[in-house]
Amino acid sequence: MRNRSPSSSRRLMLRALLGAAALPAPFAAMAGFNFFTSEYTASRQELEAQIAKHFPVQKRYADIFTVSLSNPQLGLDGERNRAAITAALTISSPLLRPSTVQGIVSVSSALKYDAPARALRLDQPQAERLELQGVTGRDAERLQQIGAVVAQELLRDQPLRTFTAEELTVGRKTYEIGAITVQNDAITVELK
Template identity: 25%
Template sequence: MTMLTFTHEITPRISMKSTRLVMLSLALIGAVLLSSCAMLIGPRDVDFPLAKLQESLNKRLPFTKRYLGLIEVTATHANLALDATQGRLLIDMDVTMALPVAGKSWTGKLAISGVMALDPAHNAVVLNDTKLDKVAIDNMDGAYNGQATQIGGLLARELLQTIPLYTFKPEDLRYVGVTFAPTKIVTKADRLVVTFEPQK
């Protein structure tokens, strides 16, 4: 007599509720792991060479504007340096000042400086406490020296004060899956050192 064998495969049914619980558990585990990574990694220091600031400022030049309703000023080039002892950025800028109504123009330099600082709201490096340190305009009539100094101060504030000199890129703000935020800046002789803290 022939025996017939029947097999029946039983497929377990997973409810939608169970699936959601599993997904929620995985999400919680992932969040815990990321938080643990942030605690383990700690702060990190990143060097930003002076060339990055130079490149950013170069994009704003030449800059031309008429001041006091009479004198047209054009800033065409700037050389940057860092003063590590005072934490200031030093800017030596070439300028041309022209008085169109009198058919006169002069060339020279402005020395400007400011304190390097962080703007957390925009994730950027900015220049605070901007001031005009020196005005040297060749062969300018003495009658215009006062205006030249006043204009130099206005130019320094308008072109540089609190305007981002460098905006951090997405890769600067994320490392091994952890989000970082800039919290401290130190000025060296040839670079900036920015401390990034992990966000928990």
């Protein structure tokens, strides 16, 4: 019989107590998952990295304007349980002089879970702030309306975090996502 170190004996006992034989090998790599409290916490940095993969985005409006969003920054509002994306905005059209207007847009949104896609998504985003550079008066008002409508359309159902089937499965148990809680520096979802 081999002698085991005290630390390896403790690990074996812990695995036996927790049923860790069923746990996937890269359990330590799933640091955001806490199966003891039945929740997953995604940090702002993790979410921003996921969001950045989907940008830049653009859309034509009325076959005259092209609205583009780039360089997204994530804001989290724990009090209102909402997430916000602030992005650089570009509106281009041959009717504009100059032909491109730059600005910033902030869109606030509730969150929802899309079970078939295993994705945490923006739900009914609303433009809360839109600032344009170098445009004033009625032109600015019209462009702000166009920018707000298109930004909301571009960000509707935008995924913040997509889970793999393997991430939501431990042993024979497959977890579903429940309640979503926005904190000031992270988003926590219930695992049920």
